[in-house]
Amino acid sequence: MQLFYSKEITETGYATLDTEESRHAVRVLRMREGDELHVTDGCGHLYRCAIVAADASACVVETLLEVTPPADTPRCRLHLAVAPTKNPSRMEWLVEKAVEVGIDELTLLDCDHSERSFLKTDRLERIALSAMKQSLHLSLPRINPAIALQEWMESGEGRAEKAGAVTQKFIAHCEAGQPRTPLDEALLPGHDAVVLIGPEGDFSEEEIQLALRQGFQPVSLGPSRLRTETAALYAAVAFSVKNEE
């Protein structure tokens, strides 16, 4: 199945695919008027549509019916807050893989030990969109631009919270001196989660203390020393495994 994306798509009426999606449908796949395709709004909905104007830069589609979302839509939300790596390609890789495995939100964290690197979130958003389509997810994860850890803590690290549900909050630091629970043990199935992943130089002592005061549980991610992006994906897979049942 080939999945298309349009912010505008609804259960009735018409929508115009953006340039890239239009080009893909009309130029690459050579679709014509009357051809049917599946379009998601990136908010959990999937529609079967028909092309009414096969324009390679502004393809217009009409919704035929809403398709019941497949069971793959995640019941629990995972929000990763990650200190960007110095090498942007490692973060781009993380976004692709984490979206395939299934996350709902990614926040770039400026930490005390961060190697400042200006990451274009629009590029990460494009990668997230194509990974969403590739893995047939119907929810487009939100990518939040870099924010200082302290500011983020104060402003609302609870963004992943779902009304009524308790969100588990974790910080995966590497301070061997301090007690940490394996993430897998700490995770409760059926709950949203926020996981903080630090920079190569780890979180500073102040950042760890701040997180603990804010109710974040310290967790470990397996026995190995993992790179930042590997640690973040490890957390995403552990969350997926825990909520698979």
Added chain:
Amino acid sequence: MQLFYSKEITETGYATLDTEESRHAVRVLRMREGDELHVTDGCGHLYRCAIVAADASACVVETLLEVTPPADTPRCRLHLAVAPTKNPSRMEWLVEKAVEVGIDELTLLDCDHSERSFLKTDRLERIALSAMKQSLHLSLPRINPAIALQEWMESGEGRAEKAGAVTQKFIAHCEAGQPRTPLDEALLPGHDAVVLIGPEGDFSEEEIQLALRQGFQPVSLGPSRLRTETAALYAAVAFSVKNEE
């Protein structure tokens, strides 16, 4: 801690680091005679050594003592058998990440639906070595060159077997029609495992039947449609999580 690698290193006597390791120690880190460093033989041993000849192309070190291996050495062995992706960089990425998380052996599988691509195992071996050092593992995973699935099945997919221990064998195919258990449920802690990951076009029906006859259990890897390399890493993380305790 900075970890070096030498096939030759033993608990006593001298060893010469290869060109790359020598250059790294002497040129990059500017180490001199008498400086101490940690060297692993890639077979689970770690030694504290001193440089006796700071030669940038053939650095000679003397073993001072064997350091007790850290607890991070994996107790159970994981062998991934993966159909190489068309794009070699995706396999290189997989090797780096899987070695970080912790695998023991990787076999490249030629499957009926494989996009033939000639992968240089020596390049994958270099990536595995640097990932081993990066993640402070003391065992260098073995990378086996491409082999046809059928031939591999007949010759010995049990290479990961440890004397006395039962190796669990899994095939992660995508045939929705057939019953599959989530890998996490099928995995028993404390057992070696072999996991087969198919090409983009999945295993052929014949390959799946062959594997089932050979005692491979069909498993699923989460609710999402994953790329080959993502599926393989998903399996590695699930195995690590299961054997973390």
